[in-house]
Amino acid sequence: MRSGYGRCVIRLGRLARRGNKRQRVDVRPGYAARDVDVVGEVRNETADGVEIVVLSGEHDLGTVPRVKEALTGAASDGNAVLVDLCSATFVDSSILGALLEARRTAVDAKRGFAVACSGEAEPVRRVLEVTGLADELPVHSTREAALAALDAQEPS
């Protein structure tokens, strides 16, 4: 630490998880306050016979066990799986790995698999694009488009 360097020490214990609500953090006037997603949320839904795993907020190595659990749960009853990233604000490569694994499992079991990520989830969309996964997974720009694509895959 160089001399005269102002230092502020914050001691943190293990962070308690206090709900998964999006919180707004007030910062000093004059600076742009940004929405803060303290903990990423994972939710399972069902619509039209499709299992939907909804990820919102930020997801990384810390939430990947819950994401994998939700993906495995969604795949367990043999329906098509849709991962909705439209309200996700951040994903890292461990989450991308979990998505690719889920897709592989779905393809092996001849089940439908699709990902939805809207333009509003810009940082997430960008990561999917720069890694080439936007085409690979494939990624649709809305949940409705992803559902329609799954419907079209369905053997009639």
Place this chain on the structure above:
Amino acid sequence: MTAEATELRLGLAARAENLALVRQALAGFADAISMGDGTLADLKQIATEACMNAVVHAYPAVGEEGRIDVTAIASEGIVELRVRDWGVGFRPRPAEPDGSLRLGLPLIATVAESFEIASPADGGTALVARVRMADSDGNGEVPTRPAPPREAELAITAGTSARPVIARVLAIAATRAGFSLERMSDGVLLGDAIAAGNVSDFAENQVGIAIEECGPNLCVKVGPFVEGGAQRMLERMELPGLGVSITKLASRVDVESDDAGQHLVIEIAP
């Protein structure tokens, strides 16, 4: 680093739940210096991937808990992010038992303007990545791409070290252009003559050569020269030991001047 640099330092235990903390600290840092959302997103991605690497790989011993230091320094439109651990050090990993995609480093390389990984003498891994800052309105410098050369461009310090490089490059260019063996040796002689030029005639003591195909011929553009340097080179272009000007081998010799300076253009027919 200038006095206006804004710096953030974090020291953390290498645990997965601390990745979110790093991102929130960076978001606060971005607010404090009016950094744009795009730059912040890139910083978060780099910091998360680098820290995740440390969490997963740096301290593999069971029950071992290590340290990660994260530093962000914003100065003159660039944010430099440093992530340091004191673990087992960076190792190529041909197989990943945890099924990881090994996407982390390529992802960092894609979003960072530049990055380096080092293995410091006191152990562990040090990653340094730089991101160009756009402000909150998304204004940043628009990167400009250099124009592709028509064929090839090279620059080498003028003097004896230039000779073998220029001779070989001209020889291969002549071969590709379908020159006869005899004409190729003329190309080598031309390279020798260029390399033998007076060091002080070249701007910045560098011999620059641009080679392009002009129709069936080969055009060799030499320079930039200091004022009058191109003319002096022409006068000196005597074939060593033969007393014949090299220009006799060429179908065209011109001195051209533009913003970059004075150039000598020599066109040789096959």
